[in-house]
Amino acid sequence: MSSIAISANNLTRYFGRNHVVRQVSFEIPVGTVTGLLGLNGAGKSTLIKMLMGLLAPTRGTCSVLGVDSTTLNSATRARIGYTIEGHFAYGSMSVRESEQLQSDSFPSWNPTLFQNTIDRFGISPSSRIRTLSRGQRAGVSIALTMSSDPELLILDDPALGLDPVSRRALNETILQFMEDGQRTVLLSSHLLDDIERVTDRVLVMVDGRILVHSSVSSFLERVSIWTCDSSEEPRQLPPVPGLIHAYQAGRRLTMAVVDVDQESQAAMVRICGQSLMRSDSSFVESVVAYLSRSRSSHSFLSKNPPATSTN
Amino acid sequence: MALTIRIVAGSTAPIYRQIVDQITRSVASGELAVGESVPSVRQLARELVINPNTVAKAYAELVDSGFLETQAGKGFFVAKRRQVYSKSERLRRIDESIDQLVNHAVTLDIEPEVIVQRLQQRFEKNLKPAGD
Numbered sequence: 279m280s281s282i283a284i285s286a287n288n289l290t291r292y293f294g295r296n297h298v299v300r301q302v303s304f305e306i307p308v309g310t311v312t313g314l315l316g317l318n319g320a321g322k323s324t325l326i327k328m329l330m331g332l333l334a335p336t337r338g339t340c341s342v343l344g345v346d347s348t349t350l351n352s353a354t355r356a357r358i359g360y361t362i363e364g365h366f367a368y369g370s371m372s373v374r375e376s377e378q379l380q381s382d383s384f385p386s387w388n389p390t391l392f393q394n395t396i397d398r399f400g401i402s403p404s405s406r407i408r409t410l411s412r413g414q415r416a417g418v419s420i421a422l423t424m425s426s427d428p429e430l431l432i433l434d435d436p437a438l439g440l441d442p443v444s445r446r447a448l449n450e451t452i453l454q455f456m457e458d459g460q461r462t463v464l465l466s467s468h469l470l471d472d473i474e475r476v477t478d479r480v481l482v483m484v485d486g487r488i489l490v491h492s493s494v495s496s497f498l499e500r501v502s503i504w505t506c507d508s509s510e511e512p513r514q515l516p517p518v519p520g521l522i523h524a525y526q527a528g529r530r531l532t533m534a535v536v537d538v539d540q541e542s543q544a545a546m547v548r549i550c551g552q553s554l555m556r557s558d559s560s561f562v563e564s565v566v567a568y569l570s571r572s573r574s575s576h577s578f579l580s581k582n583p584p585a586t587s588t589n
Numbered sequence: 590m591a592l593t594i595r596i597v598a599g600s601t602a603p604i605y606r607q608i609v610d611q612i613t614r615s616v617a618s619g620e621l622a623v624g625e626s627v628p629s630v631r632q633l634a635r636e637l638v639i640n641p642n643t644v645a646k647a648y649a650e651l652v653d654s655g656f657l658e659t660q661a662g663k664g665f666f667v668a669k670r671r672q673v674y675s676k677s678e679r680l681r682r683i684d685e686s687i688d689q690l691v692n693h694a695v696t697l698d699i700e701p702e703v704i705v706q707r708l709q710q711r712f713e714k715n716l717k718p719a720g721d
Contacts, residue, residue, distance in 0.1 A: 446638060450635075457631060457634075459641075474598040474604065475604065476638075476639070478640045494603065495604075495646065499603065559601060560601045
C-alpha cells in the first residue's frame, strides 16, 4: 500500500478568468489528520472537489489512495468517506432508515461504528432527521460517512455551526477513526482550537495558494510576533524578510514573521528602534496572520509571500 | 499515582510541549517515581481528545531526553536519570536568562564583544580548581 493518501501536483483551477486554485502541490501521508484552513472563498471546497474527482482541474493532477482523481471508479470511491459542506440529509427519514439506505451501498458497513457515533452525539435511532439539532444532524452525516469503514475521510467544514458538545463529539469521532494509524483524515474548518487539538498537520490556503504545509508544532515554533511602539502614523513598511503580516493599532505596530533571522531582525530594528519586543505566537495568531494577508493591502509585502513548508 | 495532564489549545506552547513540560515537572517534583508507568499514547490521546501523533511526539522527546523509557509491549515508564531537565528544556531555561541579559545590555548600551568577554572571564573564574 502506498504511504501517501493524497497528493496534488501543480493543481490549478480557473472558473472563467478567475483563478480559484493556483499551482497547489502537497502530499498527505497515511495515518495523519490534516487541517485545511482558509477564509471562505480561499479555494478549499474547490480543492476538495477536485480531489474527489467531482471537478476537473484546469491544469495539474491530483490523486487519492494512489488513484488519479479524474479516473476514480466506484470501488475506489467506496474506500473514501466524503461529507460535503452543510451535511446533506433526508429530513423526512428516521436515523435508522437513513442508515439502512446508506448501508445498502457499502458491503463493508460497520453497524457498531454507526451506533457508537450516534451515541456520542446523543442521537436516538428512531428520531426523524428533521427534528434533530444542527449538531446532531452533523453527527448523523458523519456517522453515515464513517461507518462504511473508509480508508480516507474528507470532511468539508464538518464543524460549521456546531455547539461545544457536538464539537467535542466530532473531535472524538475523528480521533477514534484514525486510532489504528492506517487511516487518513483531511478536514477543512474555521475552528482553530479544535484543529490544533485534532490534527497533526496543517495546510493554510490563501487566495488559492497553499502558503503553509507543516506539522502543527513546527508551525507554531517558526512563527514569532514582534511588537513596538511606533512614533509615526501608519505608513508603508520597508521590506522585512519573512514578514507574514503587519498591522498597526494606535501607536502599537505588530508584525508576524516566519523563520526570523538576523536580517529580518535588523530590518525590524530599523523600523522600530530599540523598543522592539519579541513574543511567541499561538496557533491561532499564526494562522490568522497568514489569513489576514488576503484582507489587507499587499503593498508592504514581497511579491512572493513566505511559505512555511516542512515534513 | 494517577498522573493528571491538562492541555489548552490556543496557547503559545504547542500541545506536545505542554505534555513534555508537565511530565518533566511531575518527574522533577517526585510526583512520578522512577519505574512508574505513564498512560499509553492511545489512552492519553483519548483522555485529552487530541491527535495521538501529538502524544507520540511528546513521548518520543521524553524518551530522547531520558525521562521515559519504553519496554516493548508494556508501554512507557519513568526512567532513572541524572539530569532532571531535558536538553531542550535546559536550553530554553538558559535562553530566558540570556534574553534578559541581552535586553539589559541593549538598554545600558554595552557592546556584545564586552558581554562575551566578561562572560568568558566569569566562566574561567568559576572553573578554577578550589583553593587556587
